[in-house]
Amino acid sequence: MKNVISTYFPKVEDIQKAAETIRKVATETPLMESIRYSSEFDASIFLKREDLHRVRSYKIRGAFNKISSLTEEQLKKGVVCASAGNHAQGVAFACNHLGVKGTIYMPTVTPKQKIEQTKMFGKEWIEIILTGDTFDDANKMARDNCSAEGKTFVHPFDDPKTIEGQATVGLELINQSDKPIDYVFVAVGGGGLASGLCGIFKALSPQTKIIGVEPAGAPSMKKSIEKGAIVKLRTIDKFVDGAAVQKVGEYTFSICKDHLYKMITIPEGKVCQTILDLYNRDAIVVEPAAALTVAALDDFRDEISGKNIVCIIGGSNNDITRTAEIKERALLYSNLKHYFIIRFPQRPGALKEFVADILGPDDDITHFEYSKKSSRENAPAVVGIELKSSADLKPLIERMKTNNFFGDYLNDKPDLFQYLV
Template identity: 35%
Template sequence: MSAPTCLAETLKLEIIRARQRIYRVAAPTPLEAYDLPEGVQLFLKREDLSPIHSYKWRGAYNCLAQLSPGDAALGVITASAGNHAQGIALSARLLGISARIYMPQTTPWTKQDAVRRHGGEAVEVVLIGNSFGDAVAAAMEDRDASGRIFISAYDHPHVIGGQGTIADEIAISGQGPFDAAFLQIGGGGLAAGIGLWLKEHFPDIRLIGVEGEGQASFDLARRHHAPRTLERVDIFCDGTAVPRVGDFTFPILRDILDDYLQVSNDEVCTAIQELWNRARCLPEPSGAMGFAGLRRQLDRWRGKRVLVIICGSNIDFQKLALIAGRAPFGDPTRRAWRIRLGEQQGELDRLLGSCFGQLNVVDFQYGQIHPQVAHHIITFEATEAEAQIVGRELTAHGFPYEDVSGRTDVRFRVIRFDPRLLQYPIFARVELNEKPGTIREFVALMAPYARLCYFNYQFTGERVARALVGFDFADPAQREGFREQARALREPITGFEELGEDTARRLLDS
């Protein structure tokens, strides 16, 4: 029997033995079924509903519960970016074992706070360095000096066996068999434990490993035929931000995975948004990584039954704004085009009316930087076929354009404008009824009265669209006449508030 085969058999036995330990702590998590409009039957394993809102407690408890009395008396030490730390904290408190946990200083506050709450007096948290690797190095030094037992976040048979109980619950749920499972990979403990047990019970299942771009340590090991350490790790998906795949987990993953892919942070954000829309499930970025991988291959799995593990939901509330902002860039139906047109009054109305029809405009960025030529960045939702039609219409009407989706300045909404080109401007917060075609209606309504010199709008999911808009006029009389018109609100405008003098002055001083 080869070494990987021997290890695999050992891990299968460990999963069986882990059952009686794991269910002392918590009941099985739900396995929810959803029919996706693309024809895929999706099964979500909701580890976000576990005691620490992550699967990591399973491996941690299974490992600590097997310590000898002597080792337990010494106490344990570990390093974690958050979820494993919570698992160790909960397990240490339940088993009466002292734990010292090293975490990067960059660990989200939500996870730091949760570690202290789950562990209570049993846990000491030490924040050090800026990466998981820094925390591991410090923990290893402490282990050597203190004699505490080091508990790996993913690279120990007892940890892997504990994570494998997720697949055990799936197997006995009665909802199988399944055609595929998309498994996120950080250090590899989750994918190795679940993958082994799924293959045991459903031999024909296809296992697809999913890593995040910028943190693909398994792919690096695969190319070198052995684990290697990444020089730099992207930490957006912080739960899988591991610089080196495990020595135990790598040979297992190499043997059981049928396919592999990487997903971008934008794709992960889009996956989070879709999981919320479909299942009212709000995972952390690493928790949505498997679903992001499935979204990449929806056509391939049409008519099939596919598993995805929602492995955690420990996320800082403030990060939700970043995720919501990035989600559109991971959606292939959203496109940002930079369109050139003349600065004359009414030209923008002609553009929107002739080329975009009732397509949904979800982002609009414009600032005047030239007296005769304007460049508007319009983000809209369209299928590939619809986008081709828009492109043909733009060309036919003499509007040159380029695709700027994902460009850094577009992402950060850098809207330049030159105040020296303005004569008698007004800047205002405008509220509109949010519906398809609203931006075009607003532009058409304004065309006879004012020329737009600035437009900053982004879809927020509210019933009201909010925009910061600049209007410019040839003389003071026109400006005062517009102010009178603005007070008589008309559809689609529901609110108009001119900026105060101080705010307007700051804008114009730029």
Template identity: 40%
Template structure:
């Protein structure tokens, strides 16, 4: 039977979690606090033994098993943090744990379960397939199913995080931000805080493409999503729990939605303050706190964000780094059309001025009009409007692609191709010093009659930038061109005979 919200106080106070969990620290985020002009405190659940809060609820549920149930063993379906929490808890209480995982589960997560003594069963292509198979095994084996979120004991175990927050910070707190997937963490935290400190706002945070709880609360009943975004896979839940829905609907003050760029920016913020790398779901609360502070224009408040997990796949870091600057509104992506005439490129750069160019993609394609894909460091969204207006003043068309998902994910890496009409093209790979004015110096030193036919650059955070440039240089100008290279002083390698250039970018198909 559903448990009344008031009963959760006793459940949380009597939860058994510290046989496996630590009381995670509540640390200030100094850089983030300074930038937002608020005190941002991070509840470091990423420091738990399984790098996630999930072991709290799993162990609290499993600690209540009878000797007979322990003898039978437990089972769950999970492809992530809950699986590792169940495996560790089972090893602690001395029972067998079977974890049903989709066949698509990354090996690192399978290894995490196996290393903690869990038995892995791979079944199906999705979590739903794995869950159905787990239920079949429960029916035939007699094992006890350990739910990931929709259970009073699991909810109460997660609620011990709120108990620690109020004990660790007895001074006033304005709001606590918590990620929502199935809702177990948010329900537990809200149940405790709203009973003891109802003046503290408890604000849920969800990705824009995985907002089952927000849609359910808006509709007044549980809404099952057809699809969910998988970037923040730790909260990619199509249908929230019955009990978690009831508690979140009654107790949460609001739910804030954030996009992928904002999540990536939050991961970077956490890293800069803690040197820890959280998973996307683990950074949701920080992204929500930042969005709230910006929306409310608040200063001097105390905001707590629960860093709920750090099981990050290493191969995602490239994507996170790529998108974090966009999420911080420190970079804009703009498509610019300029006349394909000598001097136009320099004219464009003069409009950009001293702003740092973070990426530049261009390939000759049309004899009259050039289309340039450029990333520019900005100080805020209003800076983009100023750039677009300045381009219009010079009769250049600019389109803001900063919020264009296809452009950010794909087009930026596909600009280019063969240019069969080009003559005398030479391709060189430069190392530009990573400082404002480096590109302008290059253009000032180059003869205006030498046409730039290809340009690709991306800032990677080093003290120099790697740039690939194609320049049309008549054979009669080879000596003068070499003098330009020598006096420029930038490290350079000629790549005109590189087979990769000939195959993908050269004058003719080979």
């Protein structure tokens, strides 16, 4: 099995066959130039709008191609998958379209919006089971179900048919672009889409550089490539849920380690700022994993100048209830949101003095927790302050210390920060 995995590489004819298969359910998504990003980076920046599929992500490609390849006997027994959301929707749609019973295992932390969408696409053909805290937990339960009931597992990324289905994104790109593509930025979770792109571009556009992008809190592919073997991360930040896996696939690792131009990571806070920018300035709604590719452009500003660039916008399944967290993470990353323990003197007018004399004219209190539980000279409060400029932080702390209000700065104390805020 290991030898088969190490020698597998997606073939053009198989990708073309997959394109014919998925054409039944997935229309070609547009390749749109971003005037704003093209101007900012002095390059031709195009967005491949995979968020515009009917299931709002590219995952329909791989899921439908895989299930369509099964035998009649396999289809009768049914299929099983594990997913943080987008693959689940692709599988659900395929099950409903093909009349196949499917069981879908999802982590308990999956946004409600993705769960509801999965139910809508699958209707009576699917059963959803929420289990575990990560994709890997759900994946284990799904595998156990397959073994017990003889069903077929539809892997979200580590399967040749899934990879070939995702590779059709690249086939479309090559046909859509009027000039050679110099760079393609692709988000990497398990690596299915990245592997597919490596296959099609190596064959049809070998000069194109494929850059994989992971969230900093879940760098499973980057760590694996650096070590030269698959690494299972002990803990991950699950915020970028569409690209947060503890362990990449064997097929995908074998392909990505040899064929990606570079593999980089982006801080979750920067991803959040990109989500807000795309919404506020371009009227594009993206999920965290889809924002990774655009957020990565900064790291290649000099290298991509004057080049023809494509960023894959992988999906738009973002839960609106996460907006507050997205804004918070963006402000923290931009060094504009700060949390302190403030020691307020136990006398009337202390808060008024803090607001009038300590805060700057553009500073805003956005969080305040205070409880007077003793007769001590000073009583602490947890205070969140939003600044207009990151340069305002140092003078603010100096004024706090000079007037004996400063207790502690929480942003650089993650354990205490998580407990108090």
